[in-house]
Amino acid sequence: MIVGVPREVKHDEYRIAMIPAGVYALTQAGHRVLVEKQAGAGSGIGDEEYVAAGATIVPTAGEIWAAADLIEKVKEPQPAEWPLMRRGQMVLTYFHFAADRKLIDACLQAGITAIAYETIRDRSGKLPCLTPMSEIAGKMSIQEGAKYLEKPMMGRGILLGGVPGVAPANVVVLGGGVVGSNAAKVAAGLGANVQIFDTNLDRLRYLDDIMPANVNEIYSDAHNITAALRQADLVVGSVLIPGARAPRLVTREHLKMMKNGAVIVDVAIDQGGCIETSRPTTHRDPTYIVEGVVHYCVTNMPGAVGRTSTFALCNATLPYALAVASLGWEKASAADAGLAAGLNMREGEIVHPGVKAAIA
Numbered sequence: 001m002i003v004g005v006p007r008e009v010k011h012d013e014y015r016i017a018m019i020p021a022g023v024y025a026l027t028q029a030g031h032r033v034l035v036e037k038q039a040g041a042g043s044g045i046g047d048e049e050y051v052a053a054g055a056t057i058v059p060t061a062g063e064i065w066a067a068a069d070l071i072e073k074v075k076e077p078q079p080a081e082w083p084l085m086r087r088g089q090m091v092l093t094y095f096h097f098a099a100d101r102k103l104i105d106a107c108l109q110a111g112i113t114a115i116a117y118e119t120i121r122d123r124s125g126k127l128p129c130l131t132p133m134s135e136i137a138g139k140m141s142i143q144e145g146a147k148y149l150e151k152p153m154m155g156r157g158i159l160l161g162g163v164p165g166v167a168p169a170n171v172v173v174l175g176g177g178v179v180g181s182n183a184a185k186v187a188a189g190l191g192a193n194v195q196i197f198d199t200n201l202d203r204l205r206y207l208d209d210i211m212p213a214n215v216n217e218i219y220s221d222a223h224n225i226t227a228a229l230r231q232a233d234l235v236v237g238s239v240l241i242p243g244a245r246a247p248r249l250v251t252r253e254h255l256k257m258m259k260n261g262a263v264i265v266d267v268a269i270d271q272g273g274c275i276e277t278s279r280p281t282t283h284r285d286p287t288y289i290v291e292g293v294v295h296y297c298v299t300n301m302p303g304a305v306g307r308t309s310t311f312a313l314c315n316a317t318l319p320y321a322l323a324v325a326s327l328g329w330e331k332a333s334a335a336d337a338g339l340a341a342g343l344n345m346r347e348g349e350i351v352h353p354g355v356k357a358a359i360a
Helices: 020-028 047-053 061-067 081-086 101-110 131-148 178-191 203-211 223-229 252-257 269-272 301-335 353-360
Strands: 002-005 032-037 057-060 070-071 090-093 113-116 170-174 193-198 215-219 233-236 265-267 287-290 293-296 344-348
Touching: 002 061, 020 032, 020 047, 020 301, 032 047, 032 061, 047 057, 057 061, 061 081, 070 301, 081 101, 090 301, 101 353, 113 301, 131 178, 131 233, 131 252, 131 265, 131 269, 131 293, 131 301, 170 178, 170 223, 178 193, 178 215, 178 233, 193 203, 193 223, 193 233, 193 265, 203 215, 223 252, 233 269, 301 344
Parallel strands: 002 032, 002 070, 032 057, 070 090, 090 113, 170 193, 170 233, 193 215, 233 265, 265 293
Antiparallel strands: 113 344, 287 293
16 A cells, blocks of 8 residues: 655644654555655654655655555645545544534545544543643643743733742643643642542542642532632643534633633644633644633644654554555454544545534
């Protein structure tokens, strides 16, 4: 099979979908790998490294899309790439369809088979391809939130961990999954007062066992969230329903109760956001203010740390790329129910229930 790896074209996206080790594994399995020229530059990987691993360097993305049976990317196809997609072509990437009806329509029209990293499951039911990026996004949410709490960034002028004699910041984390737990650990490590919310009592018990003393695990209901938001300096939105649009937990009315200069980092923005007033932003223009609250809603947070993210991503995705390349999507899905869960669209037909619900 011909596997194509184009350069990512989303603004400030520095990841690449495959490292040289992945190229080597695919070529050793008998596949041909095409990598767009300079596609790995943002992650510090040169063309010569891909060539040494067995790849063919191709000058343009158009040539890769035209030749490849399987396209492996990081971010969802961008509008400039939509005309390059073709019927029957397999595309393996993060799609986040539920948040983007135009993308759904473009992929349906093109007739691709869309396999989404974010809905692939392993044998334990976890999300192995989403987990490494969620870990990074969770840690970055506190890093970015702390920065935007600074007064020059229009924040409250608060140091997250405080100092002796001055109270630390109050951090509210909505969602106790991979993003939320990583956010809570980093915030707690910096000395903040942290509340982490979830509806799963077993998850809350687990978090209570592993988190430091300055993290409080709270059941997520409207009353408890409202009370926490009144005191919050930094809110991290990390709610996830795989394949579906994120539930809206924070409304504009909630913002009116919050402190002026508080910060929201909505990591759930890839799935539409869990804050009513969230809208996608970029690393170049990451924030805006609504009701006095700073919103950070960058849709590709891990892209800013491209080298770390690329290697973490490829460690998780390579087995699935190998399976699809070697067997094709039908046989690979039949052999692995977890991979089948990643099938969002089949040659122009939506097959994932979460995506179906998003357009209902």
